[in-house]
């Protein structure tokens with residue numbers, strides 16, 4: 001059996017959104033309706049299906065701390081897996097955990113270790129950096145490389161990434177780096193400042209991702 005099935009990589013972002021059309025109304029909250037273009041069907045984008053957005057707070061995904069805001073003191077050279085979350089009208093944090101492409105990997109490295117092509121302005125003090133955590137090859141979750149600390153390994157087909165260098169691909173079949181997510185510190189919380197800065201899993205071209213982000217912005221306005 002191929003390990004492609006591990007994270008159900010066939011369930012692409014677009015299929016995921018389309019699959020959610022029928023059930024999204026039951027989720028509650030606001031519904032953002034847009035279109036994918038004349039040839040594609042309309043889709044319904046609920047807040048929990050939305051990608052990480054400016055203003056979102058980064059929260060733990062581990063079941064033992066699920067939904068707790070990630071603090072600087074939680075971070076190290078070991079991967080912390082996280083989700084974006086937003087505050088609803090009552091001030092309660094709601095996790096955007098319905099699109100697997102929104103899952104994040106967050107690191108803190110000693111000053112000076114994070115270098116280009118990482119976008120340093122999108123890190124916190126050049127020490128804390130966040131990326132999308134779905135491998136750009138077939139969508140598996142990427143993990144710490146246990147043999148080479150500080151690097152990342154994809155368990156499905158041995159893709160290798162360097163989170164200190166913009167998560168560039170340093171081995172294996174992934175076609176693109178993991179996408180960096182711009183972040184800043186507000187008080188003790190890590191806050192998202194924009195969309196993924198390059199193509200996440202599920203998008204082969206920059207222009208497709210850009211078009212999607214424009215549609216999301218339009219739906220939100």
Ligand code: FES
Pocket residue numbers: 135136137138139140154155156157158159172173174
């Ligand atoms: S899914 Fe194939 S290397 Fe990551």
